Amino acid sequence: MKRNSLYIALIVMLLVVGIGLVMSRREAKVAELDDLSTVRLGGAFGLSGVCAEWGEGEKKAAQMAVDEANAAGGVNGKKIDFMIEDTQCENKTTVNAVQKLVNADHVIAIVGPTWGDAYQGASPVINGSMTPAVSPDTAMEALEFQKQSIDYIFSTYAPQRKEIAALEAYAERVELKKVAMVWDQDSYSTMMTRLFEEASPFHGIQIGEKHEMPTGIQDFRTVIAKMKTANIEAVFISFLAPHTKASFLKQAKELGFRAIILSAADIQDESVLESFGSAMDGVIYTYPVANEEQKAFKETYRAKYNEDPQGPAAVNAYDAVRIIVAAIGSGAKNGQEIRNALEKVRIKGAFIGDLGFDEKHQVLGGEFELKTVRNGAFIPFK
Amino acid sequence: MNILETKNLKKSFGGVHAISDLSISFAKGKLTSVIGPNGSGKTTLVNVLTGMHAITGGAVVVGGKSFHAIRPESLPRLGITRTFQDVRLFEQMTVADNIMVALTARGPLAALLERGSADREERVKAVLEKIGLWEKRRELAYNLSYGQRKLVEIGRVLAMDVDIVLLDEPFAGLFKEMVRVIVGIIGELKAAGKTVLLIEHNMELIRELSDHVIVMDAGGLLAKGKPDEVLARRDVIEAYLGE
Amino acid sequence: MEYLIHLAVMSSIYAILGMSLNLVVGYAGLLSVTHAAFYGVGAYAVGILTVSRGYGFFEATAIGMVCAAAAAWFIGIVSGKFKGDYYALVSFGFNIIVFSIFLNVQSVTRGPLGIPGIPKPELFGTAIRTNAQFLILSIVFALLTYAISQWIVKSSFGRALKGIREDEDALRVFGYDTARYKRIIFMIAAMLAAVAGSLFASYISYIDPSTFSLNESIFILSLVILGGLANVNGSVFGAIVFILLPEILRFVGFPPDIAAQMRQVAYGAILVLLMLYRPQGMFGEYKL
Numbered sequence: 001m002k003r004n005s006l007y008i009a010l011i012v013m014l015l016v017v018g019i020g021l022v023m024s025r026r027e028a029k030v031a032e033l034d035d036l037s038t039v040r041l042g043g044a045f046g047l048s049g050v051c052a053e054w055g056e057g058e059k060k061a062a063q064m065a066v067d068e069a070n071a072a073g074g075v076n077g078k079k080i081d082f083m084i085e086d087t088q089c090e091n092k093t094t095v096n097a098v099q100k101l102v103n104a105d106h107v108i109a110i111v112g113p114t115w116g117d118a119y120q121g122a123s124p125v126i127n128g129s130m131t132p133a134v135s136p137d138t139a140m141e142a143l144e145f146q147k148q149s150i151d152y153i154f155s156t157y158a159p160q161r162k163e164i165a166a167l168e169a170y171a172e173r174v175e176l177k178k179v180a181m182v183w184d185q186d187s188y189s190t191m192m193t194r195l196f197e198e199a200s201p202f203h204g205i206q207i208g209e210k211h212e213m214p215t216g217i218q219d220f221r222t223v224i225a226k227m228k229t230a231n232i233e234a235v236f237i238s239f240l241a242p243h244t245k246a247s248f249l250k251q252a253k254e255l256g257f258r259a260i261i262l263s264a265a266d267i268q269d270e271s272v273l274e275s276f277g278s279a280m281d282g283v284i285y286t287y288p289v290a291n292e293e294q295k296a297f298k299e300t301y302r303a304k305y306n307e308d309p310q311g312p313a314a315v316n317a318y319d320a321v322r323i324i325v326a327a328i329g330s331g332a333k334n335g336q337e338i339r340n341a342l343e344k345v346r347i348k349g350a351f352i353g354d355l356g357f358d359e360k361h362q363v364l365g366g367e368f369e370l371k372t373v374r375n376g377a378f379i380p381f382k
Numbered sequence: 383m384n385i386l387e388t389k390n391l392k393k394s395f396g397g398v399h400a401i402s403d404l405s406i407s408f409a410k411g412k413l414t415s416v417i418g419p420n421g422s423g424k425t426t427l428v429n430v431l432t433g434m435h436a437i438t439g440g441a442v443v444v445g446g447k448s449f450h451a452i453r454p455e456s457l458p459r460l461g462i463t464r465t466f467q468d469v470r471l472f473e474q475m476t477v478a479d480n481i482m483v484a485l486t487a488r489g490p491l492a493a494l495l496e497r498g499s500a501d502r503e504e505r506v507k508a509v510l511e512k513i514g515l516w517e518k519r520r521e522l523a524y525n526l527s528y529g530q531r532k533l534v535e536i537g538r539v540l541a542m543d544v545d546i547v548l549l550d551e552p553f554a555g556l557f558k559e560m561v562r563v564i565v566g567i568i569g570e571l572k573a574a575g576k577t578v579l580l581i582e583h584n585m586e587l588i589r590e591l592s593d594h595v596i597v598m599d600a601g602g603l604l605a606k607g608k609p610d611e612v613l614a615r616r617d618v619i620e621a622y623l624g625e
Numbered sequence: 626m627e628y629l630i631h632l633a634v635m636s637s638i639y640a641i642l643g644m645s646l647n648l649v650v651g652y653a654g655l656l657s658v659t660h661a662a663f664y665g666v667g668a669y670a671v672g673i674l675t676v677s678r679g680y681g682f683f684e685a686t687a688i689g690m691v692c693a694a695a696a697a698w699f700i701g702i703v704s705g706k707f708k709g710d711y712y713a714l715v716s717f718g719f720n721i722i723v724f725s726i727f728l729n730v731q732s733v734t735r736g737p738l739g740i741p742g743i744p745k746p747e748l749f750g751t752a753i754r755t756n757a758q759f760l761i762l763s764i765v766f767a768l769l770t771y772a773i774s775q776w777i778v779k780s781s782f783g784r785a786l787k788g789i790r791e792d793e794d795a796l797r798v799f800g801y802d803t804a805r806y807k808r809i810i811f812m813i814a815a816m817l818a819a820v821a822g823s824l825f826a827s828y829i830s831y832i833d834p835s836t837f838s839l840n841e842s843i844f845i846l847s848l849v850i851l852g853g854l855a856n857v858n859g860s861v862f863g864a865i866v867f868i869l870l871p872e873i874l875r876f877v878g879f880p881p882d883i884a885a886q887m888r889q890v891a892y893g894a895i896l897v898l899l900m901l902y903r904p905q906g907m908f909g910e911y912k913l
Contacts, residue, residue, distance in 0.1 A: 047885035086885035091836050103627035120741045121831040146741050187737040458800035472791035474911050486781035488800045490809050493782040
């Protein structure tokens with residue numbers, strides 16, 4: 001008796017899935033945007049799990065852009081239907097989320113997925129289904145290194161090579177001959193340090209000590225003490241979580257480690273600044289040259305959500321939505337046309353003033369300047 | 383003829399000498415009771431004989447061959463089986479399965495290929511009927527009453543069908559009727575020529591069943607011989623009263 | 626439809642993982658929390674051999690199975706000295722070691738970057754191209770695993786496993802070399818997990834170490850417990866529930882700003898309720 005009721009429960013569950021699919025997406029997949037009354041846009045963010053620090057802000061910023069577009073009448077007169085899924089920052093769950101967006105929700109484009117190591121599983125689904133995906137926080141160098149197709153994949157995040165060029169140019173300018181590296185075993189950090197090392201000879205920089213740490217480690221005191229005794233004059237750090245970077249900086253201060261600390265743009269996370277404040281003072285990092293749009297974004301976000309943008313890539317998510325909207329607005333009707341449009345369109349971005357994509361589907365142009373933290377605030381570094 | 387002996391057997395647990403210099407023997411085809419006050423080393427003896435405790439010193443001789451170490455897995459080959467004082471059945475397995483493990487192939491690869499057989503089913507049935515638990519064959523062992531569990535232990539031993547049977551307090555905590563059932567089964571074991579080692583406290587049962595009696599005290603041999611002689615001895619009575 | 630096919634493939638992969646782990650945990654009573662390690666060995670065997678060494682899927686899978694069996698043999702020898710909770714802790718340790726190998730031997734595994742571009746299997750000269758075709762392959766493997774599990778469970782070997790679970794020392798007295806039994810079932814389970822890993826690698830076409838962490842072992846153990854220990858059907862059921870439940874929750878209309886978190890809460894709450902209702906698991910006849 002019990003056995004039968006369990007089988008029934010299973011069948012009921014399967015029916016629920018089927019019904020759910022039917023009810024929520026009554027329209028079958030359509031090839032052309034014209035046949036729909038709304039524009040279905042997908043959002044695949046890491047809302048739980050290791051990258052949630054990034055995902056929440058990205059989701060909110062993207063939602064803000066969608067709301068702005070809808071308030072202004074939508075795209076070509078149609079409202080945007082924003083469907084958000086949680087990738088949980090993992091390979092298989094990212095694939096599940098993207099599968100749902102592409103094959104159940106039939107979205108015309110996706111903001112996301114996020115994280116190089118998680119979304120590489122989703123890219124075959126994205127490319128295979130010809131659904132353009134603009135990621136707010138992927139540095140595409142990893143895909144390039146892995147020789148993966150970027151056909152339908154774009155990123156509004158800072159290209160790693162540009163950041164490194166700016167950092168190493170500074171190092172060269174102030175004649176930092178030797179730079180140590182500390183990073184964690186995340187794919188982004190792995191790529192970052194690899195590229196840093198690759199570019200170093202061209203700037204007369206020698207790589208000193210290298211410390212690879214397990215992801216999630218928060219205590220760097222041993223490594224810092226070691227580097228202090230070795231009289232390291234400069235160190236480049238790269239970790240998955242912004243607050244990990246902040247912890248490093250704090251511990252460096254506590255131990256009196258006076259080396260110059262270099263970082264990439266992802267350290268500029270307002271919410272981390274709130275917690276760590278002037279403990280982060282002194283770090284030198286790259287960021288796109290300040291523009292009015294960046295400020296406006298921050299203020300609009302604060303007004304809407306009563307908090308500072310969370311995570312380093314909120315502004316990039318905002319731009320991702322806006323550039324997709326611009327591509328559709330230019331008349332693109334299906335995935336392929338939207339992709340082609342994305343390759344040509346330029347908008348006034350918040351992350352970078354003149355935002356467009358190069359042939360590697362990374363942000364075009366954009367000057368990167370040096371910034372630092374002083375008295376607990378992110379300011380340009382002279 | 384002695385089918386099972388110990389020669390200067392010692393068993394220590396750290397500083398505690400549970401068995402010291404014990405040399406005893408068990409005659410083939412006879413039932414020998416091992417008695418003694420609590421803590422005298424009776425169950426330890428059975429555990430050592432069945433390889434569940436390592437031998438600290440001396441040897442165990444089975445069928446003329448001397449062993450300084452016994453692996454439990456080798457017991458069927460040595461012709462030895464046992465029951466447990468604290469009734470160790472396979473709780474979440476059926477009564478039938480508890481008996482069946484005594485009959486199936488021991489080698490893992492042979493066991494992988496072995497399915498049910500009518501012959502083994504028959505033998506399990508025979509055993510279960512003998513102990514009166516055929517109706518309970520599909521019951522999980524942990525659902526049985528205490529007496530029924532002790533019967534299953536005996537059933538396992540019957541199914542093993544080897545020459546040397548070690549029974550550790552098979553009557554403990556049983557009602558009179560149950561006791562008679564088990565007495566009957568032990569009688570059959572004797573009739574079949576098995577060698578039985580029986581740990582027991584009840585003097586009447588000892589007198590009824592035993593061919594020989596061995597008395598242990600504080601890990602050593604206190605007395606041995608025919609039941610009536612041994613049980614009348616002063617030192618034996620004192621050993622029991624002294625506790 | 627594509628989406629359902631995707632979920633069906635994932636369910637069949639996890640059914641294989643669940644059924645194989647159940648042999649070790651449910652039948653032999655060994656609280657193994659390292660199954661993801663063997664899952665990973667199979668996945669990386671296919672990932673490494675098919676992408677850069679030109680091996681075919683089936684050959685790579687066979688090699689993965691052998692590697693997993695070897696690892697299981699070794700792990701089994703060490704952990705066999707421990708019982709109960711200590712066994713679980715030792716198995717934790719092995720998962721961490723194997724995960725570390727995936728993460729750090731970067732020259733072979735590419736470390737955190739992972740291995741993308743893993744090709745689909747080729748059968749008699751034709752490559753599997755659609756997910757529907759892959760589903761057929763994964764279901765075939767799941768059915769094979771089911772058949773193997775049922776065979777083992779219903780044989781004398783299966784009965785002996787249960788005896789080991791219930792009282793290993795007592796079973797030894799009746800002539801069973803329980804250490805060998807444990808090693809053998811551990812190796813069989815590892816090989817089946819490696820097959821699941823091969824399927825995963827080839828289907829998703831991308832693997833990285835994070836998929837094969839301790840968390841994944843716990844996930845597989847949870848679905849085995851929920852489905853019911855010592856019941857092969859239970860593991861299939863558990864796999865389906867664990868894959869479908871989070872997906873079904875995607876369709877439940879939580880308010881968007883807390884939807885992701887609410888889904889996690891709901892998922893957890895449902896699991897807790899299911900375990901309260903039936904602590905031995907849905908199909909379980911045995912309590913841990």
